[in-house]
Amino acid sequence: MSDSAPELPSSLLSVGRALRMGFRAEPLLLVTGGVLTLAAAVPDALLALGFKLLAEAVALGGGGRLVAAGALLAGLAVGSWLLSLAGERINLRFAERAAVKIESYVARLQSSVATIEHQERSDHLDLLAVLRDHAGALSQLYRSLFSTVGAVTRVLLTVGLLVSVRPLLGLLVVFAVPTVLVSIRRAAVENRAEQGGAQDRRMARHWFVLGSTAPAGKEVRVAGVQRRLRDGRREAWDRAYVPLARARLVSTVWQSAVWAVFGAAFVAGVAYVATGPGSPVAVAGSVTLALAAGGRLSQYVGQTVTESRFFRGIWLDASRRLTWLEEYAAARAGAADLPVPARLRQGVRFEDVGFTYPGSDGPVLDHVSVSLPAGSVVAVVGENGAGKTTLVKLLCRFYEPASGRVTVDGADLARLPPEEWRSRLAGTFQDFFRFEFQAGRAIGLGDLDRAGDLAAVGRAVERAGAGDVVATFPDGLATQLGGTWRGGVEVSFGQWQKLALARGFMRDDPLVLVLDEPTAALDAESEHALFERYAAAARAPGGRDGGRITVLVSHRFSTVRMADLIIVLDGARVLESGTHDELMADGGKYAELYRIQQASYR
Numbered sequence: 308m309s310d311s312a313p314e315l316p317s318s319l320l321s322v323g324r325a326l327r328m329g330f331r332a333e334p335l336l337l338v339t340g341g342v343l344t345l346a347a348a349v350p351d352a353l354l355a356l357g358f359k360l361l362a363e364a365v366a367l368g369g370g371g372r373l374v375a376a377g378a379l380l381a382g383l384a385v386g387s388w389l390l391s392l393a394g395e396r397i398n399l400r401f402a403e404r405a406a407v408k409i410e411s412y413v414a415r416l417q418s419s420v421a422t423i424e425h426q427e428r429s430d431h432l433d434l435l436a437v438l439r440d441h442a443g444a445l446s447q448l449y450r451s452l453f454s455t456v457g458a459v460t461r462v463l464l465t466v467g468l469l470v471s472v473r474p475l476l477g478l479l480v481v482f483a484v485p486t487v488l489v490s491i492r493r494a495a496v497e498n499r500a501e502q503g504g505a506q507d508r509r510m511a512r513h514w515f516v517l518g519s520t521a522p523a524g525k526e527v528r529v530a531g532v533q534r535r536l537r538d539g540r541r542e543a544w545d546r547a548y549v550p551l552a553r554a555r556l557v558s559t560v561w562q563s564a565v566w567a568v569f570g571a572a573f574v575a576g577v578a579y580v581a582t583g584p585g586s587p588v589a590v591a592g593s594v595t596l597a598l599a600a601g602g603r604l605s606q607y608v609g610q611t612v613t614e615s616r617f618f619r620g621i622w623l624d625a626s627r628r629l630t631w632l633e634e635y636a637a638a639r640a641g642a643a644d645l646p647v648p649a650r651l652r653q654g655v656r657f658e659d660v661g662f663t664y665p666g667s668d669g670p671v672l673d674h675v676s677v678s679l680p681a682g683s684v685v686a687v688v689g690e691n692g693a694g695k696t697t698l699v700k701l702l703c704r705f706y707e708p709a710s711g712r713v714t715v716d717g718a719d720l721a722r723l724p725p726e727e728w729r730s731r732l733a734g735t736f737q738d739f740f741r742f743e744f745q746a747g748r749a750i751g752l753g754d755l756d757r758a759g760d761l762a763a764v765g766r767a768v769e770r771a772g773a774g775d776v777v778a779t780f781p782d783g784l785a786t787q788l789g790g791t792w793r794g795g796v797e798v799s800f801g802q803w804q805k806l807a808l809a810r811g812f813m814r815d816d817p818l819v820l821v822l823d824e825p826t827a828a829l830d831a832e833s834e835h836a837l838f839e840r841y842a843a844a845a846r847a848p849g850g851r852d853g854g855r856i857t858v859l860v861s862h863r864f865s866t867v868r869m870a871d872l873i874i875v876l877d878g879a880r881v882l883e884s885g886t887h888d889e890l891m892a893d894g895g896k897y898a899e900l901y902r903i904q905q906a907s908y909r
């Protein structure tokens with residue numbers, strides 16, 4: 308297990324993969340959208356040429372020329388509009404379809420990783436959170452890539468047209484760059500000033516509310532602070548707005564200056580063309596071309612910068628995160644070359660297992676060696692933080708041991724296919740999830756293939772002792788859970804826990820039944836009654852014969868005592884293990900804790 312902070316893969320590799328992913332998702336729409344967006348750039352940029360021809364036709368006279376130039380101009384304008392519109396529609400359609408596929412792909416990748424380290428480590432979670440938020444946006448960003456290429460095409464064509472008039476006119480692009488840079492900076496500076504004044508704006512609002520609403524009215528009058536409120540509001544307002552107004556003024560001056568420089572260069576360029584050699588008609592045409600192309604140059608350069616910033620900022624970043632997740636999932640795929648046994652004969656063994664959570668200082672489990680015999684009920688006890696849940700997590704293969712191994716009937720758990728192993732696990736965890744579905748479905752999820760089998764759901768409800776909860780629901784198992792849904796019912800914590808238990812009992816024939824403090828919200832008596840049932844079920848034919856191991860984590864010793872084997876964890880190690888009677892006879896930690904709890908219940 309690697310403990311180092313994750314590094315994102317290279318941009319080139321990631322962009323290549325993201326493009327391939329988009330292509331695989333919707334090849335036809337992607338290519339059509341790309342071609343249309345690029346194609347729309349050409350008539351748009353060539354409009355300047357149409358103006359030139361029109362000017363020449365006007366100067367030369369002649370209806371035919373005029374009609375041809377007018378038709379060309381109209382064709383370019385309509386063509387550009389139609390192509391842009393069609394491109395937009397196609398890109399939107401692509402984005403909608405691809406978003407669903409990309410989000411499912413990201414979710415599938417995440418859940419395909421057998422272990423859950425990436426969902427618990429803060430640095431991995433940060434990476435994944437941004438990816439999750441931007442997974443949908445990834446699809447939008449193909450559009451951004453096309454727009455960037457479209458904007459670059461427009462700039463190149465426009466510069467080409469200007470150079471065709473006079474090579475020196477190409478320099479206009481250099482004068483357009485500062486206008487773009489300044490407008491980017493302007494937005495950033497004004498944004499900063501606005502954020503800097505946010506607190507004072509809130510304060511001004513606060514003063515205003517104090518002076519104008521009823522709740523504070525009595526105290527304001529008694530204290531006679533009306534004038535102070537007015538002054539306070541004005542001061543706060545000034546503190547918020549003076550810096551903003553100053554920032555706006557400065558950026559406006561800058562923007563005017565760079566536009567003046569571009570304007571001067573533009574005028575000089577047009578004058579240069581106007582006074583250049585050539586017939587009056589040719590000069591008129593060239594001047595028109597320079598006016599039309601030069602006028603749009605700055606806009607095109609601006610588009611290029613904005614689109615490419617968006618593209619670089621979000622798209623590149625999201626695609627690098629996605630590549631990281633792909634590589635992470637692939638690296639943890641592991642070799643699963645042994646089958647999961649149909650029945651347990653010997654049981655599960657922890658062989659000298661060590662485990663440390665990433666980023667933690669000390670081990671949570673250290674040289675843990677213990678056997679969970681087939682067909683037994685095993686209780687794990689220990690103080691808070693002793694490592695009980697961690698032991699269960701390793702048993703479920705949510706984490707891999709850092710040292711040692713866990714074996715199932717002698718076979719290394721790491722070599723069993725994780726999905727197959729999990730399909731033979733059942734039970735519930737301390738941090739169960741609240742599925743806000745219909746009650747029957749929320750329970751049935753415990754065994755997806757039989758989620759709609761009401762008889763199986765009913766049996767699971769009975770095993771979990773959750774019949775009383777379902778009985779309170781207005782529509783029984785068809786009741787929508789969660790008060791925020793239409794017709795949904797509010798469910799108490801204890802009720803959620805019983806439903807989670809029922810879900811954990813959906814599977815009829817698990818190899819391992821895990822009960823990690825599943826009844827913390829229940830009173831001791833109910834818990835005791837439940838565990839008596841679990842133990843009886845585990846020892847009944849089918850449980851015992853099938854070699855099923857029931858692992859129970861609990862702080863309640865009255866329940867724990869009925870287990871066949873009790874494991875006491877302390878300081879990352881197994882301190883004691885044995886039956887209740889053996890451990891009581893030893894007079895160690897278990898005996899001490901048992902007596903303390905017994906005394907407190909008297």
Ligand SMILES: Nc1ncnc2c1ncn2[C@@H]1O[C@H](COP(=O)(O)OP(=O)(O)OP(=O)(O)O)[C@@H](O)[C@H]1O
Nearest residue numbers: 427664667671689690691692693694695696697698
């Ligand atoms: N995902 C995690 N990342 C880092 N540390 C963790 C993580 N989960 C648990 N720990 C730490 O590992 C130690 C053992 O936790 P574990 O949940 O196994 O204890 P426990 O015996 O089940 O405790 P409790 O009785 O309170 O449920 C604790 O110190 C805990 O803070």
